[in-house]
Every structure is written in C-alpha cells, then in structure tokens.
Amino acid sequence: MIRFTLACSAGHEFEGWFKSNAAFDEQRAVGGLACPICGATSVDKAIMAPAVARSGAADRPPPETVARFLAMARALREHIERNFEHVGPRFPEEARKIHLGEAEARDIYGEASLEQVEQLLEEGIEVRPVPWVPKLDG
Numbered sequence: 001m002i003r004f005t006l007a008c009s010a011g012h013e014f015e016g017w018f019k020s021n022a023a024f025d026e027q028r029a030v031g032g033l034a035c036p037i038c039g040a041t042s043v044d045k046a047i048m049a050p051a052v053a054r055s056g057a058a059d060r061p062p063p064e065t066v067a068r069f070l071a072m073a074r075a076l077r078e079h080i081e082r083n084f085e086h087v088g089p090r091f092p093e094e095a096r097k098i099h100l101g102e103a104e105a106r107d108i109y110g111e112a113s114l115e116q117v118e119q120l121l122e123e124g125i126e127v128r129p130v131p132w133v134p135k136l137d138g
Contacts, residue, residue, distance in 0.1 A: 004048070006045060014063070036070075088111060099123070
C-alpha cells in the first residue's frame with residue numbers, strides 16, 4: 001500500500017491509500033476520488049514531506065481524520081435537514097407528543113437544553129445530540 005497526500009482543486013489536503021501508483025492513476029482517471037471536505041472530484045497528488053513528529057502532535061488527531069469527521073458530520077446534517085422536520089425550540093414538547101401518541105409519528109430535529117434532554121431520556125424518549133457543523137457555502 002502507498003499513502004499519498006492528495007489535494008482537491010479547492011486546495012484541501014487529505015490522505016489517500018492505494019494499492020499502487022497505477023491504482024491511484026486509474027481511480028483519478030474515472031473520477032473515483034473526491035475531497036472529504038468539499039466533495040470536489042478534481043483531485044491530484046500534493047507535495048509530500050516526510051513525517052516528522054512534533055511536540056504534542058501525538059495528542060492531536062491527524063488533519064485527514066478531522067477532515068473525514070467534518071465530511072461525515074456535514075453529510076449527517078444534510079440528511080437530517082432534507083428528511084426531518086425542524087421544530088426548533090419546540091423539540092422537547094413535540095418529542096413528548098410523538099412519544100405519547102398525541103402527534104403524528106415522524107422524524108424531527110430542533111433545539112433542547114441539556115436539562116431538557118436528560119428529562120426526555122428519563123421519560124424513555126430516545127433523543128440524540130448531533131454535531132452541527134457549519135455548511136460549506138463560501
């Protein structure tokens with residue numbers, strides 16, 4: 001396996017692992033590579049420097065790990081916004097109504113304080129916090 005530092009047309013750098021140099025070339029030729037940060041499919045190899053450990057570097061996740069997390073969090077946000085109903089600050093009230101059968105069962109999202117979330121969980125209402133990262137719109 002070969003590890004390449006890659007960069008998209010927007011300048012985002014990330015890591016890619018390939019069976020061989022030819023495997024990278026094949027994937028690139030068919031548009032099979034995409035930036036995990038912005039989704040751009042115009043990807044090429046970036047200039048690579050040797051890996052040198054810095055003080056404190058072991059305590060931080062590698063940039064490509066952060067980029068993958070952000071890409072997954074953005075995809076989750078897009079899925080929720082596309083498929084769930086936004087009820088805003090009425091979230092705790094609406095979640096209770098759905099749980100008790102007083103409102104139509106549906107997927108919702110909104111805002112709740114930590115105290116409100118704890119109360120919902122104590123009542124047997126399953127809720128999950130979602131990492132809400134900013135959209136890439138600029």
